Every structure is written in C-alpha cells, then in structure tokens.
Amino acid sequence: MFAPSTNFLLFSFLPAAGLSNFYLSPVYAALSTDLPEVQIEITDQHNELRRLVYPTARNMLKMVWNAEAAKNAKSWAEQCIYSHSPVSRRKVGNITCGENLYYSSVPKSWSSALQGWFDERDSFTFGVEPTSSNAVTGHYTQMVWYKSYEIGCSFAFCPYSALYKYYYVCHYYPAGNVVGSTTTPYKKGDPCGDCPDACDNVLCTNPCKYEDTYANCGQLKKQYTCKHPFVLKYCTGSCQCTTEIQ
Template sequence: LFQSREVFGPQHLVQPSLETEKPALGFSALSRFNVDSQKVIVDKHNDLRRAVNPTARNMLKMVWNLDAANNAQRWADQCKMSISPRVFCGENILQATYPQSWSDAIQTWYNQVANFKYGTGAVKDNAPIGSYTQVVWYHSYQIGCAVAYCPQNKWQYFYVCQYCPAGNNAANLSKPYKQGPACGDCPNACDRGLCTNPCTYLDKYTNCATLKELFGCSHSMVKEDCLASCKCTTEIK
C-alpha cells in the first residue's frame, strides 16, 4: 500500500503506528548516495518527460542535484506527511508500507496524468494533478530524491523528490510545458526529444519578458531582476 501527496493543498497526516519492524534488506539500495538509484531516478523522469502527450517543444532533460537530494533527505527524516518549508524547489512526497522501487514511486506521481488534460488542467473538480505536473514541468531540470524509514509511522517508508527550479506555477498549471514538436525550441541542443540548454539564471517576476520589451535590459530594475530574460536568448527558461 502507498499514498502520495501533491506539493500544494491541504495535507493529510497519517497517524503514528506502534509497528517497529526493520526495513527490508534492499532498503539501502534506495539511498541518495547509491549511484544506481540516482540513475534510475533521473532516467525514469526523463523517460516520462520524453513521452508526454501532446509532445513538448521546450522540455528540459533532468540531471541529478546533490544539494536537492540532501534537502530531500533532511525533510524525509522528519517522517511528516506534509510539504517542506522550501522556496526555490518544488516537491513530491509519497509514503508506503514497504520499500518500493524509485521507478514505482515516480510512476505513482506521474499516474495523476489520468486526471489531467493539456490546456484544461484537472478533468474533474479537485482531482489531484500537481504531482504529475511537477514531474513534467518543463524547466524543473535538477532533481534530488531521498527516502527515510519511519518505524513509528503506519506508512513507514517516506519518499521525497525535490525539483529545481520549482514548477507548478498556478497561472500555468494546465500547461506544464509548451506544446509542439519535440525539441522545437532547442534544435541545436537536443537529446532524444529533451532540451539540454537550460538557462542558469532566474527571473524575479513573471512579466519579465514584457518588462524587457518595454524598458530594455539597460534599465536598472530589469537588468537586476530579470536575469533570465536578459542573459538567456536561446536557452530554455
């Protein structure tokens, strides 16, 4: 059995259990320090991102981020079924009664696609979609995940993945990526349908593109607060 939660909305806290059985022998294989686990996590996300329907013209290829993994571990170790007080990164969380594989955990989040229609969002009122949209959010290209064993909990295995920069912009939740031919926005930086040219800067405001058009990057505010719009002309941002 397992349960997952999105990164936003009310959280249901699982009541503690007195069960104290030890984790299965394979639990250490799920560690954030295990290179094979890191590869499974990154590859699974990239496989799912390549397979989105409709196809994405600006979907970035994911890479492992150790800082995000360490942050995920710190939160997983709290054994609390709620979102962490993070700012820069998005987050998916899941609890299970057994140590399931990372591939299965990630697939669980992605399976919310059944509740989602591109351009519309949730197909039914209050249907959960946030875990899916974060998995396929186009510019969340750095991933770090961790798992903790929580013997005091009914759901003893706590999985956390953090996605940087954060996705799930509420204004664009129905369009987690730009629809179009795969790599349409990155024809010269493409790996099997995923873009490999992320912008390493961030805009402070959602209307930076408009500010750049109106005032130009020589304007002090635009220059300081719209770094992505000003410095990244061909990169995905």
C-alpha cells in the first residue's frame, strides 16, 4: 500500500490519455454514480437488503440518495487511500456520515460490492457480540442501521495501486455503528411496527430530520420537558419528532 502522500503524487502524474480512456470506457460508465440509473441501483439495492434483515425490524427507514454525501465519497475515493477518511471529510451539514469501503483487483458491479458488505451478516447474531476475533460485521451493521436513511456513493480507478485498482466508497447519513449499540442496529419486531402510517413495503418513510446532541435526550425530555432551554437547544430530535423515526 502506498503512503497517502505518494498516492496523491502518483495519481497526479498519471498520463492524461490513459486516465481519460478509462473514464470513457464502458466499465466506468457502468460504475459512475454521476449517472441517475447508478444512483437508483445503489439506493434500491440497499432498500432491498434492508428488507431482508432477520430478525425483522420495526423501525427500519427507507433510504434515499444524498448528493452531498456522494460528493464527499467521490472526494475520498479519488485519493486512492485504502483506509477510512477523517471524520471532517464526511460531514453533511454538521452531521457525520458513516463510511463503507470496498476495493477490488478487478471491476465489479455495485451490486456485487454491496452484497459483499451485506454477506457479513453470516458472522452477525442480533444482540450478541461476535465470538471470533476475526469476525467483520461493521459494513453489514452500517448498511442496516435503522436511522441511516440517506446514502451517497462513488467509485474511483486507482491505476498505481499494487493490487486493488477499483475503489468503492459509500457514505451513510447519519452515521450508524454507534458505540455500545453495534449488535442492535435496529429494533426487532413486526415490520413497520413503529411507523404503521408511514410504511413502504416493510420500510419506514418518516425519518426525523433533527438530531439530538446527547444520547440521553430521551431521559432529559422526560425529566425536564422540552420547555427547558437546555433540552430545547440540545435535544431537537426528541423535542421536534414525536411520531417520526429517530
């Protein structure tokens, strides 16, 4: 693996003709998330996979495309650095996005990349910590994190990488995999149990558009109510969203 600074320099000096030829090729055309049909493919497959969780979810939100998240994902993918981006590079507004990375030595469809992340569920048991130290489940849990309802992805060709030349990056808004809750990425129960009046084929369509600053906002709201200035300022999700999924 190249050091980040070396990667940047090498990528900068790639012959223009070689790079242009690749980005005009059918391979790139099938993977570029600038195309609406690719955005739809990625969003639809995420939703199809979210419908397949077991046990079933009572609060799983339906995903939609986020152009700003896709822009951030593209910015990182084009660096050809095979590690997670700094948190500062995956912000939409003031909200941090989660991030899944996939690299391959040969071009693969987006469907294959997404399925690769989802297949980590074979090592996942709801509510139970993995028993193997080698178990990797974080890509799966981010994909099915109930509250991550917007997605933006991008693809980059990394010609000077020794092994992995094809790089796929997805950003999830808002971020999942909250510390302490990674074994319960959603509430299990009857599909749409928490959104009976806002349900589209077992996925909820009523996300809360506000975020709490503190994890214990539910308790603060109950104890002090939203009339308290502190609660009103820092617990906007809990105060503004009474029926939405938050």
